[in-house]
Amino acid sequence: MSIALWVVATLLVLGGFLYFRSSLLVTSIGLVGMFAIGSWFDIVGPVLWTLLAIVLIPFNLAPFRRGVLSKALLGMYRKVMPEISETEKDAIDAGTTWWEGELFRGAPAWKKLHSIQKPELSDEEKAFLEGPCEEVCKLMNDWEATHELADMPEHVWQYLKDHKFFAMIIKKEYGGLEFSAYAQSRVLQKLAGVSTILASTVGVPNSLGPGELLQHYGTKEQKDYYLPRLANGQEIPCFALTSPEAGSDAGSIPDTGVVCKGEWEGKEIVGIRLNFNKRYITLAPVATVLGLAFKLSDPDKLLGDKEELGITAALIPHDTKGVETGRRHLPLNVPFQNGPVRGKDVFVPLDYIIGGPEMAGKGWRMLVECLSVGRAITLPSNSAGGVKSIALATGAYAYIRRQFRLPVGKMEGVQEAMARIGGNAYLMDAVTSFSTKGIDLGEKPSVISAIAKYHMTEKLRACMDDAMDIHGGKGICLGPNNYLGRGYQGVPVAITVEGANILTRNLMIYGQGAIRCHPYVLEEMLASAETNKEGLVRFDKAIWGHIGFGMSNFVRSLVLGLGFWRFTSSPYSDSTAKYYKQMNRFSANLALLSDVAMGVLGGSLKRKQRISARLGDMLSYLFIASATLKRFEDEGRQKDDLPLVHWALQDTLYKLQESQLALLDNFGAVGTTMKAIMYPFGRIAKRPSDRLDSKVAKILLTPNASRERLGQGQFLAPEGQFGYLEQTLRDIIAAEPLFDRVRKAANDRRMPFMFLDKVAAKGKELGVLSDEEVALLQRAEQGRLQVINVDDFAHEDLIAGKHARDVALAAAGKQNNAA
Secondary structure, three states: OOHHHHHHHHHHHHHHHHHOOOOHHHHHHHHHHHHHHHHHOOOOOHHHHHHHHHHHHHHHOHHHHHHHHHHHHHHHHHHHOOOOOHHHHHHHHHOOOOHHHHHOOOOOOHHHHHHOOOOOOOHHHHHHHHOHHHHHHHHOOHHHHHHHHOOOOHHHHHHHHHOOHHHOOOOHHHOOOOOOHHHHHHHHHHHHOOOHHHHHHHHHHHOOOHHHHHHHHOOHHHHHHHHHHHHOOOOOEEEEOOEOOEOOOHHHOOOEEEEEEEEEOOEEEEEEEEEEEEEEEEOHHHOOEEEEEEEEEOOOOOOOOOOEEEEEEEEEEOOOOOEEOOOOOOOOOOOOOEEEEEEEEEEEEHHHEOOOHHHOOOHHHHHHHHHHHHHHHHHHHHHHHHHHHHHHHHHHHHHHOEEOOEEHHHOHHHHHHHHHHHHHHHHHHHHHHHHHHHHHOOOOOHHHHHHHHHHHHHHHHHHHHHHHHHHOHHHHOOOOOOOOHHHHHHHHHHHHOOOOHHHHHHHHHHHHHHHHOOOOHHHHHHHHOOOOHHHHHHHHHHHHHHHHHHHHHHHHHHHHHOOHHHHOOOOOOOOOHHHHHHHHHHHHHHHHHHHHHHHHHHHHHHHOHHHHHHHHHHHHHHHHHHHHHHHHHHOOOOHHHHHHHHHHHHHHHHHHHHHHHHHHHOOHHHHHHHHHHHOOOOOOOOOOOHHHHHHHHHHHHOOOHHHHHHOOOOOOOOOOHHHHHHHHHHHHHHHHHHHHHHHHHHOOOOOOOOOHHHHHHHHHHHOOOOHHHHHHHHHHHHHHHHHHOOOOOOHHHHOOHHHHHHHHHHHHHHHHHHO
8 A cells, every 4th residue: 555545545534534523532543543554554653653642642531631722722712702791691591492503513414304293283273263363354454454544443453352362372271372383373474464464463462572471480470460361352461672772782771670669559668660761662552561671770779789680571550650651653654553652750569570579680581582482473474474475466466467468477577576476485484384383392492583583574575575566556556455565565664673684684693593503602601601620521522522523514514515415315315305415515514614703703703793694694594495395395295386395495595605605705815715615616506597487486377286385374265355366366267268269259369358348248249158158257357457456546535644634624514514
């Protein structure tokens, strides 16, 4: 054996051990074996054996490694790592890690993904969706609510209370529905397809609010009093967190509570004097009980030795002296109940604190834990439901609407936009189903919730833009027949609330993900904070595990970048196999780049927001692609759905690739080096082709099983706009062969597909249509006109606000005088 051959063989063996993540001991034994082979061939002598011993022995002798190497590394680690604030620590500790942690390890276990039970509804949940949920959709008139009343009608409010829509999260022992997170998501999707106001009003009490906080942290007395009243609609809750000076940076709220003595119901007690000024609080104008977050201090040390207790959450009845509610904000002409909450010198007992006095100062942890659940349900579900309904409506409209003698949906430019709507509708439903299943399994997915909130609301924005482009004038003219306009106006609300999207992408997703999902970083941080011997032992185990992990991901990224990703494992050998294999490569890249970024930038990484955002994009897109593959598996791998699956995965993985390349292009010499390792032969993921766009668009244009699955669960009753669209689509399709028959009989090849009632009369006259066929053409024409026409109004009908009331009163006065 030649020296060169032995060196190559040794490097390949070492690379193999690192690729497959063998232990230090196994790797060391393997190297000793290769050196023994080298000695047999007179290649390795005493010098090389000595060098090997110098390298291997210190690492394998744990006491020496800990006392010398790890101790030195611990000192360096403490110098470069920034101090974590209490709010950051609470945010890190609050959540749990689920599938996203698997994606961070560089080698996803796909069997683990597909072993997760698919989400399903109970019989009770199905009955609710088919009964009360369907009924309230019929009752809701979004134009009336948005334009005429600036609120839902009273009978809709009452129906929601009577049927416990605000109590989906409340346990049955308190009179609630106790629905799964998945069921809550399906309810919100259905409501969102009808009205943003309706979905928002139902979503918030079942998300971050008193009900959720009480069940987890409330005292027995608080639970027994409030939860039954919340369940039956006696109490309407809100939660006041955001202040003018503190939006996404909720940890810096200026609202204060001071522990002091004061008078309460004629007696002097120890309580809290509150001063607060909140805004953007959903349901605040109509709420009867306010959840309130504030910073609590105890200057006289009436509760203990600590003066600054920290963020605290309390329940305040709206009629408490000094509390001001009732005024409203107007969020972009989508007037769900939202407004300010103010309080000056409001004195309340200590037992108003959620969980009682012992929970003073623990409010931030409470909020982060609950928000990590609610953020994964409400806005992602509302967004997914909106896009699902938009997909069906846009497909139907694009077939019914004709230009240049053909349905506009057959034009390639329109099909490009329709493909984005259809592909994203499939993907978004997959993400909400998968993430809510995690919650139902007991997870508190802080990272997943940030991913779902950011990406689903951004996809809603993109799909609404595409739908408006396709509908044209139909979309921009508001009125009872416009099913897009108010949703389009309200999109920025979803982008802004529950963590503004810029902050969520640039700071939250990767900021939490890098610490919570990385297999070693959090343990290193916790161990480095300990000053005893046990801390050094923990740090030693974590840091050397981390080093081995990094070396493994370097080898994996190098090998997979050379094209060997094509030979990695996939649970299936069909057309989806390439996506699993590409994700194996991207997962290794994410793990390696995370370690490189943390190693090069240290604590300054959280200030390098563009790098953090792009690393977060990689994690997000891996999760989104996983959810899409999981949906395809859960639904029985329906062959007809493959265009939707391929579009969603190609678009997602292409965006992942581009985020990664943008990171490398903006990471200096380090990025150039990493790019050479990861992309030696250029890009591997391609965006969806024109042909695939066309296949997805065709699914939306005509009734079929894939289209039905795409819109599953949405409100499609004949009484609703979308149900009418669906019926008209079917009528138009059925009318086409009748139209062709009449045109042929009349020998008029240029007869336009319009005035179908006249076409029916002509067909009757020529004797080529039956009475039933004439009726069908007449009904199709009536539906066609309703679908393509837009509303118009008298000038006085468009005047809003105080001026409109004055005009109406003046007109009424003139009529009375005339009488």
